[in-house]
Amino acid sequence: MNLQGVRRESEYRWVIDPEGAMRASAVLYADAALLRDMDDKVRQQLCNVASLPGIVGAAYAMPDAHWGYGFPIGGVAAFDAEAGGVVSAGGVGFDISCGVRTLVSGCSREEIVAVQERLAQELARAIPAGVGSTGRLRLSDAEMDAMLRGGARWAVSRGYGIEADLEQIEESGCIAEADPAALSQRARERQREEMGTLGSGNHYLEVQSVTGVYDEAAASAYGLRAGRAVVSIHCGSRGLGHQVGTDYLRDMAIAAPSFGLALPDRELACAPIHSSLGQRYLGAMRAAMNCALANRQILTHLCREAFRRIVPGTEWRLLYDVSHNICKEEVHVIDGRPRRLHVHRKGATRAFGPGDPAVPTAFRPHGQPVLIGGSMGTASYVLAGSATSEALAFSSACHGAGRSMSRHQATRQWQGRRLVDELAARGILVRSPSLRGVAEEAPGAYKSVEQVVDVAERAGLARKVARLEPLVCIKG
Amino acid sequence: MGDWQHFAHGADIGIRGRGATPAEAFAQAATAVTAVATDPSLVRPQAAVRMQCQSPDLEMLFFEWLNTLVYQMATRRMLFSTFDVRIEGDRLEAVARGEGVDVLRHAPAVEVKGATLTELAVRQGPDGGWTAQCVVDV
Numbered sequence: 001m002n003l004q005g006v007r008r009e010s011e012y013r014w015v016i017d018p019e020g021a022m023r024a025s026a027v028l029y030a031d032a033a034l035l036r037d038m039d040d041k042v043r044q045q046l047c048n049v050a051s052l053p054g055i056v057g058a059a060y061a062m063p064d065a066h067w068g069y070g071f072p073i074g075g076v077a078a079f080d081a082e083a084g085g086v087v088s089a090g091g092v093g094f095d096i097s098c099g100v101r102t103l104v105s106g107c108s109r110e111e112i113v114a115v116q117e118r119l120a121q122e123l124a125r126a127i128p129a130g131v132g133s134t135g136r137l138r139l140s141d142a143e144m145d146a147m148l149r150g151g152a153r154w155a156v157s158r159g160y161g162i163e164a165d166l167e168q169i170e171e172s173g174c175i176a177e178a179d180p181a182a183l184s185q186r187a188r189e190r191q192r193e194e195m196g197t198l199g200s201g202n203h204y205l206e207v208q209s210v211t212g213v214y215d216e217a218a219a220s221a222y223g224l225r226a227g228r229a230v231v232s233i234h235c236g237s238r239g240l241g242h243q244v245g246t247d248y249l250r251d252m253a254i255a256a257p258s259f260g261l262a263l264p265d266r267e268l269a270c271a272p273i274h275s276s277l278g279q280r281y282l283g284a285m286r287a288a289m290n291c292a293l294a295n296r297q298i299l300t301h302l303c304r305e306a307f308r309r310i311v312p313g314t315e316w317r318l319l320y321d322v323s324h325n326i327c328k329e330e331v332h333v334i335d336g337r338p339r340r341l342h343v344h345r346k347g348a349t350r351a352f353g354p355g356d357p358a359v360p361t362a363f364r365p366h367g368q369p370v371l372i373g374g375s376m377g378t379a380s381y382v383l384a385g386s387a388t389s390e391a392l393a394f395s396s397a398c399h400g401a402g403r404s405m406s407r408h409q410a411t412r413q414w415q416g417r418r419l420v421d422e423l424a425a426r427g428i429l430v431r432s433p434s435l436r437g438v439a440e441e442a443p444g445a446y447k448s449v450e451q452v453v454d455v456a457e458r459a460g461l462a463r464k465v466a467r468l469e470p471l472v473c474i475k476g
Numbered sequence: 477m478g479d480w481q482h483f484a485h486g487a488d489i490g491i492r493g494r495g496a497t498p499a500e501a502f503a504q505a506a507t508a509v510t511a512v513a514t515d516p517s518l519v520r521p522q523a524a525v526r527m528q529c530q531s532p533d534l535e536m537l538f539f540e541w542l543n544t545l546v547y548q549m550a551t552r553r554m555l556f557s558t559f560d561v562r563i564e565g566d567r568l569e570a571v572a573r574g575e576g577v578d579v580l581r582h583a584p585a586v587e588v589k590g591a592t593l594t595e596l597a598v599r600q601g602p603d604g605g606w607t608a609q610c611v612v613d614v
Contacts, residue, residue: 039486067486069594069611094589094613131513131584132553132577190550201586201614202487239550242589242613246543250536253593267593406484407586407614436514437585476586 001038012459013392015058016043021051021264025058029393029459034063034451037404041067042074048264049077053272054085056334056341060393062348063455064402064447068093070267073347076396078332080341081273086261087281088270089252091344092327094245096285097292098203098236099323099349100371101169102382102468103300103316104223105230109209111311112229112471116429119207119310120472124431126306127205127299128197129476131434135196135298144188147195148180151290152321155297160196161304161318165297167360169321170350173297175290179283183240184247187284190239191291196298200434200476202373202400202441203235205303208380212467218366218384222319224466231316232380232468233299234373236325237292244288248281273342282342285327296321319382320360320369324349324399332394343394351385351397351462359385370462372453373400376430376475377423377443380468381453388460397462401449410445411436423473432475441475480508483595485611490595491542492609498534498598499568501608502541503559506572509545510555512614513584519557521573528569534598538608541568542591546612553577555584589613 006028007015014035016026026046028035042065049071050059056078065074070090079085112119128135139147147154152173153166166173198205208230213219224230237244252269255277261270271278304316327344352359352368359368367385374380378401389395405413416435419442423430432438457464478495489512493505510516525548529540541561549555556574577584589612596610 041486069488069592069613073487090592094592130579131582131587132579134553186547190547192551199587200584242550243547245613246546246590249590249593250539250543254536265594266596269593403487406486407489408482408484433579434583434585436583440585 024050024055026050027058028061039067042072045072054079054083062398064398064452066402071346076348078341078343086270089248093325094242095236096241096288097323098325101321102319103231107229120429122306134193137195145180148287151293152297155294160298160301165318168318175286178286182280182284187243190243194238205474206470207472208468211469214464218465237288241288244284348396349399353385353387375446382466383462398456401446404447405445407440411439414439414442430473478504480504490611499561499563501606503561505608506559514582516557519555521558522575532566586614
């Protein structure tokens with residue numbers, strides 16, 4: 001990234017002061033190395049976001065930020081509806097409510113290794129993954145509406161999981177004010193056969209082991225112990241969310257001039273929060289968020305069933321479920337005054353600090369679990385929201401390593417078969433319907449997750465709690 | 477004779493089609509969409525699917541075309557390898573030919589979630605040829 005005009009405010013905080021159309025500063029959290037490697041487009045996109053009406057504070061980039069569409073991935077921005085603030089479909093992304101959930105158990109790493117091959121096979125069989133895969137469920141229109149309003153709560157009521165799961169999910173598993181009527185028929189049709197599917201690309205289900213604990217008290221409260229096995233699921237709202245993103249991106253791009261919005265990039269397509277279009281999008285997006293929560297809940301159930309067949313008697317308790325492609329209405333203190341804001345987090349994770357009432361009671365003294373996904377051969381991390389994150393970036397942190405090279409570059413550098421074999425030699429069993437897909441998702445195609453997480457911690461966005469390393473990876 | 481290519485875009489993929497007419501460029505770009513998932517030469521043009529869309533703006537028509545194609549791929553669980561595209565005024569009609577996803581034979585890598593407005597362009601070059609491109613989210 002070209003650093004001209006970028007002011008280093010502290011070791012991990014870099015500021016671009018407002019200029020031209022910018023209504024607020026652009027703030028990047030990174031060390032010098034991460035910042036240098038970021039694409040210039042991140043800077044451009046962040047400055048564009050800072051020019052949108054009603055923005056509050058600044059437009060923020062997390063340490064894993066990379067070039068997105070409209071908003072950078074790893075971008076955070078909050079808007080005040082009362083100050084003409086906007087909601088942006090591009091600021092949420094196509095995979096609405098994509099997120100991570102992690103399950104903990106009493107199973108040891110050794111118990112998993114003893115059945116690793118059989119477990120990988122069973123999970124690959126049980127979890128629908130990849131292009132063209134379908135789930136077991138076929139939803140009628142009435143059931144689709146119930147799912148879109150109920151989220152994970154709907155899934156539990158239909159036998160997918162247990163009531164206790166719901167307390168461990170953002171918003172107790174059900175996003176309020178979802179509006180199924182704001183969805184197109186295409187969005188419904190795309191989801192008809194995709195409930196309980198993992199998807200493809202960087203989505204995965206991993207069996208992992210806890211290989212490092214950095215904060216004993218928080219880890220203990222979260223149920224994480226060194227040497228224990230955990231399961232992490234990374235996926236989102238599937239075809240329904242993709243279609244909502246598509247529909248509203250188009251509608252907002254077409255309607256922008258009618259709102260008097262002069263957008264520096266069409267992809268920033270947005271609408272005033274108080275407009276009819278803005279409200280319809282929010283209703284549709286919330287319905288898609290419920291779809292994502294229901295989807296991860298069904299996958300959890302399928303995973304638990306598969307484990308019972310291979311390791312009878314194991315119980316898998318949900319640690320937490322948090323999304324990283326969302327727009328949520330939250331109250332944040334600005335200049336000593338609480339304000340209700342619409343916070344966009346695109347490839348960024350909510351990270352509420354200790355004492356926040358939205359955090360489950362048992363976790364409250366430590367902060368909200370922040371689940372950071374890895375990439376097959378690399379580690380994942382569990383962080384905790386820090387007390388300082390509120391003032392730094394509306395209580396937000398990174399969401400993963402972030403890609404460092406394109407899919408095309410990755411396939412030129414790695415062969416899927418060889419990668420699977422190399423990972424197997426390291427004790428990581430990868431199961432995927434596509435070897436090319438494996439090559440595109442090669443661990444080396446991503447930035448160092450360690451570096452990203454260390455910078456997030458040093459910048460004060462979140463605290464490291466535990467490190468997880470994969471044993472089995474089911475890829476789409 | 478047109479052609480297609482991919483161009484790099486961080487986490488996602490840029491698709492580009494070139495041809496003597498906008499319709500030919502759109503058809504080539506559609507092949508580039510298939511190539512995001514699999515080698516188009518592996519896809520047998522066994523079943524024909526009619527598609528149509530409309531937009532007063534040629535660039536938005538391209539955006540609509542790709543999203544119509546993505547929708548058909550997703551809901552029919554098909555991959556397409558040949559495209560006959562016709563554009564008349566603000567209306568596009570196409571016949572795409574392909575087959576159902578065969579995981580073993582196609583080994584599809586990644587699904588296209590939708591076309592984006594990023595790098596969206598439909599333009600005529602100095603040689604008279606047309607280019608249609610944008611980034612697709614995967």
